[in-house]
Amino acid sequence: MNESPVIDHEAMQEPPTRLVAVGATEAEPVSPLLIEDVTVAYHHRPVLWNIDYQAPSGKLIAIVGPNGSGKTTLIKATLDLVPRAAGQVLIFGEPYRQQRHRVGYVPQRTSVDWDFPVSALDVVAMGMYRKIGWLRPVSRKYRDAAKQALDRVGMVDFASRQINQLSGGQQQRVFLARALAQNADLYFMDEPFAGVDAATERAIVDILRQLRESGKTVIAVHHDLQTVHEYFDEVVLLNMRLIAAGPTADVFTPDNLRKTYGGKLALLDQLGEKMAQPRSR
Amino acid sequence: MSAASLLAVDSLWELFSRAISLRDYNTRVVLGGTTMLGISGGLVGTFLVLRKRALAADVVSHAALPGIAVAFLLAERLAPGSGRSTSVLLCGAFVSGLLGMAMTLAIRRWTRIKEDAALAIVLGLFFGLGMALFTVVQRTKTGNAAGLSHFIFGKAASMVASDVWLIGVVSVVIALLCCGVFKELSLLCFDEEFAAARGYRTVLLDWLLTLMAVTVTLIGLQSVGLLLVVALLLIPPTAARFWTNDLKVMSWLAAVIGGVSCAGGVVLSAAFPRLAAGAVIVLTGAGLFVVSLVLGKERGLWPRWQSQRQFERRIGRSDLLRACYELLEPILGPDQTTQESLTKYEIDNLELLSMRQWPAGRFQSMVSSAVRESLLDANFTGGYRLTLRGAAESRDAVRRHRLWEIYLLTQTDLDPRLVDRGADGIEHVLDPQQLADLERQLATHLPEGIPPSPHPIASAAIN
Numbered sequence: 142m143n144e145s146p147v148i149d150h151e152a153m154q155e156p157p158t159r160l161v162a163v164g165a166t167e168a169e170p171v172s173p174l175l176i177e178d179v180t181v182a183y184h185h186r187p188v189l190w191n192i193d194y195q196a197p198s199g200k201l202i203a204i205v206g207p208n209g210s211g212k213t214t215l216i217k218a219t220l221d222l223v224p225r226a227a228g229q230v231l232i233f234g235e236p237y238r239q240q241r242h243r244v245g246y247v248p249q250r251t252s253v254d255w256d257f258p259v260s261a262l263d264v265v266a267m268g269m270y271r272k273i274g275w276l277r278p279v280s281r282k283y284r285d286a287a288k289q290a291l292d293r294v295g296m297v298d299f300a301s302r303q304i305n306q307l308s309g310g311q312q313q314r315v316f317l318a319r320a321l322a323q324n325a326d327l328y329f330m331d332e333p334f335a336g337v338d339a340a341t342e343r344a345i346v347d348i349l350r351q352l353r354e355s356g357k358t359v360i361a362v363h364h365d366l367q368t369v370h371e372y373f374d375e376v377v378l379l380n381m382r383l384i385a386a387g388p389t390a391d392v393f394t395p396d397n398l399r400k401t402y403g404g405k406l407a408l409l410d411q412l413g414e415k416m417a418q419p420r421s422r
Numbered sequence: 423m424s425a426a427s428l429l430a431v432d433s434l435w436e437l438f439s440r441a442i443s444l445r446d447y448n449t450r451v452v453l454g455g456t457t458m459l460g461i462s463g464g465l466v467g468t469f470l471v472l473r474k475r476a477l478a479a480d481v482v483s484h485a486a487l488p489g490i491a492v493a494f495l496l497a498e499r500l501a502p503g504s505g506r507s508t509s510v511l512l513c514g515a516f517v518s519g520l521l522g523m524a525m526t527l528a529i530r531r532w533t534r535i536k537e538d539a540a541l542a543i544v545l546g547l548f549f550g551l552g553m554a555l556f557t558v559v560q561r562t563k564t565g566n567a568a569g570l571s572h573f574i575f576g577k578a579a580s581m582v583a584s585d586v587w588l589i590g591v592v593s594v595v596i597a598l599l600c601c602g603v604f605k606e607l608s609l610l611c612f613d614e615e616f617a618a619a620r621g622y623r624t625v626l627l628d629w630l631l632t633l634m635a636v637t638v639t640l641i642g643l644q645s646v647g648l649l650l651v652v653a654l655l656l657i658p659p660t661a662a663r664f665w666t667n668d669l670k671v672m673s674w675l676a677a678v679i680g681g682v683s684c685a686g687g688v689v690l691s692a693a694f695p696r697l698a699a700g701a702v703i704v705l706t707g708a709g710l711f712v713v714s715l716v717l718g719k720e721r722g723l724w725p726r727w728q729s730q731r732q733f734e735r736r737i738g739r740s741d742l743l744r745a746c747y748e749l750l751e752p753i754l755g756p757d758q759t760t761q762e763s764l765t766k767y768e769i770d771n772l773e774l775l776s777m778r779q780w781p782a783g784r785f786q787s788m789v790s791s792a793v794r795e796s797l798l799d800a801n802f803t804g805g806y807r808l809t810l811r812g813a814a815e816s817r818d819a820v821r822r823h824r825l826w827e828i829y830l831l832t833q834t835d836l837d838p839r840l841v842d843r844g845a846d847g848i849e850h851v852l853d854p855q856q857l858a859d860l861e862r863q864l865a866t867h868l869p870e871g872i873p874p875s876p877h878p879i880a881s882a883a884i885n
Contacts, residue, residue, distance in 0.1 A: 220619045238621065246619045257472065257612045258669045267609050271620050276602045303667040319616075 170198050171234035173327040173358040174219065179228030181211070181218045188214050190382045192228070197375060199356045201349050203363040203389075206379035207402050212362040213249070215379065216329045220246060232327060242271070245325035247316050249332055255304050261315045262300040265290050268322040290322040291315070293351075295344050310341030317345060328352065330361040334368075346372055369393055448583055449692050455586035456645050456703075457685045458593035460654060463642065464680030465600040466634045467655035468662070468673040472611040473631065477541050478523065480652040483639045484545045485522025486515035487552025487648060490573050491559050498564060505564065508585045508644065511573070515640050522548045523632060576647030576700025589641045596634050597677070607631060608669055645684075646700035654680060657707040664718025679714075683707035738788040743797065743816035744823060745777035746808055748875070756874050764813035768805040769798075821872045825861060831876055842877060 174196035181189040189211040196202055204212045217223045219230050221237050232240040245268070265287040266279045273283055291297045294314040304312065313333060320328055333345055349359050349372065360377075363369060369376060369389060376393045378384040378401045385397045470479060493514025498505040505511075522544050529540040559570060569577075581589075600607070609617045610627045618624045635655060642651040662675035687703025716723050750767050751759055775785050789806070792798045797812035808816060826845035 217615075222615060222618055241619075241621045244619075246616060248613065248615055248619075252615060253613045258663065258667045258672050259608070259612065260668065263608075263669070264612070267613070267616065268620075270605050270609055271622075273605070275606065277605075279605070305667070 172196055172231075173198050173233055174360065175231040175234075176215075176219065177229050177231075179215075179218055179230060180226045181214055181223060182226045183214075183223075187226070188381060189218065192379075192383050194377060194383060194386050196358060196360060198358055199353060200358060200374040201353055201372065202358070202360045202375040202377060203369050203373035204360065204377045204379055205363055205366065205369060205393075205401065206384075210380040210401075212379055213331055216246075216331055216360070216362065220244070220329065242323075243326045245320035245323045245328040247320045247328065247330040247333055250309065250313050250316060250335065252331075255307075255312055257304065260301050260303055261291060261296060261307065261311075261318075262287050264304060264315050265318045265322050268319040287318075287322055290318040293321055294318045294348060308338070310337040313337050314341055314344060317348060321348070326357055328357060328359045328361075330359065332362045332364060334363065334365060366398070449688075451583045451586045451590075452581055452645075452692075453685060453688045455581075455590035455593070456688045457681045458590045458597070459638070459642055459645065460658070460680035460682070460684030460703075461677040462593040462597040462600070462680075463638050463654035463684075464658035464662070464676035464678070465597050465673055466631070466638050467657075467680070468659040468669075468676045469600070469607045469611055469631055470635050470655055471659045471663075472608075472669075473628075475631075475635070476652075476656050477538070478526065478632070479635050479639055479655045481522055481526055481541050481545045481548075482519040482636050483643065483648040483651045484552075485548035486519040486640060486643060487574070488548055488555050489514035489516070489518025489521075489552075490570060490643075491552055491555035492518070494559055494570060495555070495562070498562060503564070506569065508588070511570075512640055512643075515573075515643060516636070518548065519636050519640060523636065572647070573643045574647050574649060575698050576643070576645050576650065576703075577698070581644055585644060589644070592637060592641050596637060599634065600673075603627075603630065604670075604673075645688075646703055647698075650700045650704045653704040653707060654684070657704070657711050658683070661707070661711040661714040661718075664714040664721045667720050679707065679710050683710055735791065738784070739792060739795075739797070740815075740819040740822075741778060742774075742788050742792055743808075743812060744819045745774055746798075746806075746812070747816040747820045749773060749777060750808075759817070759872065761810060761813045761817065764816065765808050765810055768801060768803075768807055770805050774806070817872060822861065824873050824875060827876050828873060 172195045174194070176192050176194040179189060179192045180187060188209075192215065204215060206212050214223060218225050219232075219237065230237060232244060237244065262284065266283055268290070269279075269283050269286065273279060279287075288297055288300055291300050294317050296311060296314050296318060299307065299311060299315075304315065307315065313335075317330075317333065320330070334342055337345070349361075352359055353374075361373075363373065370393065373389055375387065376389050377386040378392065378397055380401050380403075384401045385392045467479075470476060490511050491514075493511050494505040496514075497507070497510045526537075526540050526544045529535050529543065530537050533540075535543070556570065606617075606622060606627060607630075609620075609622070610624055610631070614624050617627070638655060639648075639651050642654050646654055658676040658680035659672065661679050662672045665675055666672050683706040684703050686706040687699055690706070691697045691699035691702045714722065717725070719725055746769055747759065747764065749769055750764055753767060754763055771789075774789075775782070780788070789798065792812070793800050793806075796809050797815060798806045799809055800806055823845050827841045830841045830845060
């Protein structure tokens with residue numbers, strides 16, 4: 142028998158050229174997310190204009206902005222889910238398609254049909270399909286890993302529950318567990334707190350903090366302005382253009398919020414009053 | 423006369439037994455091939471239905487018609503006599519089926535026409551074209567005898583072994599392929615965007631699924647006919663969905679239902695040659711569908727209705743027993759409501775009815791089912807008495823209710839006038855497992871026994 146030589150396609154590929162962020166030296170850690178001059182248009186109508194942003198490593202980052210301000214689009218453009226009209230995105234210094242394994246994604250809960258005939262465990266296992274590979278069933282090893290991920294979000298008792306029998310908060314936690322099962326370094330979450338109960342909100346916040354402690358970076362679209370200070374270290378204020386970005390204490394100001402929301406929020410005045418009072422931290 | 427009819431019955435029986443016992447090589451092959459077709463149709467159809475692409479299969483089958491006609495005409499022109507070759511005709515069907523599919527996608531992509539309209543337009547256009555071309559075929563010398571109409575209505579029994587081998591082998595390949603990419607297809611159907619983010623080429627996966635559906639459609643043309651072939655893809659998975667909430671089980675079940683309806687259809691149409699095979703296959707499938715619709719364990723009408731009824735009965739029963747307890751509580755005194763003492767007093771029918779706003783009919787049926795389950799004893803005076811079992815259950819129901827009321831009063835900002843309602847809601851909405859867990863946690867903070875009601879009982883009657 143003539144044994145054909147095994148070709149390692151991975152090894153044959155040229156090592157990807159390392160693109161280092163402008164101004165960063167080799168010694169500094171590469172930013173988990175670098176967005177340069179990104180513009181996105183739907184049907185010739187721009188929804189994001191010239192976004193520039195460099196995310197710090199190991200932080201919880203909120204993307205905040207009114208409806209239709211392009212928050213979800215920014216995440217999708219980053220993950221190559223919508224085409225960019227201009228600009229580039231680097232994940233840990235490389236294009237997304239070379240860093241997929243380091244990125245976890247939690248889409249909006251309402252983006253899927255929860256009447257689909259699978260269990261919570263099946264959904265979580267989907268996060269590892271890439272790792273499992275084509276033509277192979279989900280082995281014991283991966284089922285255990287999926288169970289562990291469910292355990293982290295407090296849902297291990299619901300592993301075999303059909304997803305249409307879960308509450309909204311439980312569904313959100315299953316989605317989170319699916320991303321956790323990927324064991325990524327950078328997580329994108331699209332409105333993880335939307336329509337969840339108080340217990341789920343607390344559970345998710347705990348997970349976010351655990352992720353930060355282990356050096357991961359989380360970028361989440363967030364709607365509740367009241368909790369931004371409490372939950373997030375960094376804020377990206379977005380309304381088709383980047384209004385401001387940076388540490389929450391510096392950036393999440395009434396002035397910037399007014400620029401972002403165009404003075405439409407009555408809430409802003411209350412918030413302004415709160416901010417005016419000397420904070421005891 | 424009678425001899426003739428006897429003969430007919432005899433030959434019918436003869437035909438039937440031949441079909442059943444598979445004495446004919448041809449019947450055997452047709453049965454095997456068509457069953458495989460049903461199995462692969464069920465598997466592919468599962469994903470097609472979950473991807474909400476059911477109608478696309480219908481378009482493909484109708485779009486195949488002009489391809490068949492053109493292939494026949496071309497083949498006859500080039501090499502007379504070759505137009506009847508199944509593979510030539512299927513090639514034509516394949517090309518025009520794909521063309522129809524591509525046209526649908528193009529219309530959706532480049533115009534503002536919605537998908538359902540695009541599908542209908544393409545279906546009508548191709549089928550009309552096909553019918554027009556068929557009249558041309560009929561006018562050719564060989565056209566009439568070519569059996570092209572079998573592609574429209576299907577005729578499993580007339581297929582020759584070599585055709586069926588093709589169908590069988592292709593079906594097996596598709597079924598294996600379907601199992602091989604099961605994970606990826608299920609991810610595509612559930613969460614396309616996540617699949618894309620994980621690096622799957624969703625467009626290619628979609629085309630793979632479409633290609634499998636087109637292939638099943640085309641190899642099903644001969645046995646079922648293009649008018650009905652879509653049923654092979656859609657009926658088995660929708661029927662299977664009634665029985666299960668698990669994708670794996672659903673796809674296996676769909677494969678079985680598809681296989682059984684095809685096998686049944688072939689046997690029946692072999693026994694009764696005048697029945698159109700396609701119609702029999704589809705009707706067998708439809709029969710299984712109706713059975714599933716009614717009896718399906720997970721989503722069937724009957725089990726659903728049953729569990730709804732059971733749920734209502736459980737609520738009624740606990741409400742009734744609670745009312746009994748609360749009626750007796752002031753008479754006995756708060757600490758004297760032991761199981762035995764509860765059984766000693768008679769409960770008046772009207773007083774019981776006044777505890778809650780029960781419609782009279784519902785009240786009567788609740789009471790009589792409580793008597794039937796020996797929770798209440800009926801007196802000849804028209805009153806009732808709790809049995810020992812009823813007393814025990816009433817104590818449980820009241821305790822549970824009051825635990826929740828106290829919880830809601832102390833742990834939430836609920837208006838005290840609403841706690842009774844709130845507690846009702848919790849008890850009746852939570853499933854037993856959740857309820858048991860929560861009650862165990864609650865009970866550790868509260869004294870044993872039945873706490874007094876946190877609100878005057880009379881308000882329950884007004885509520």
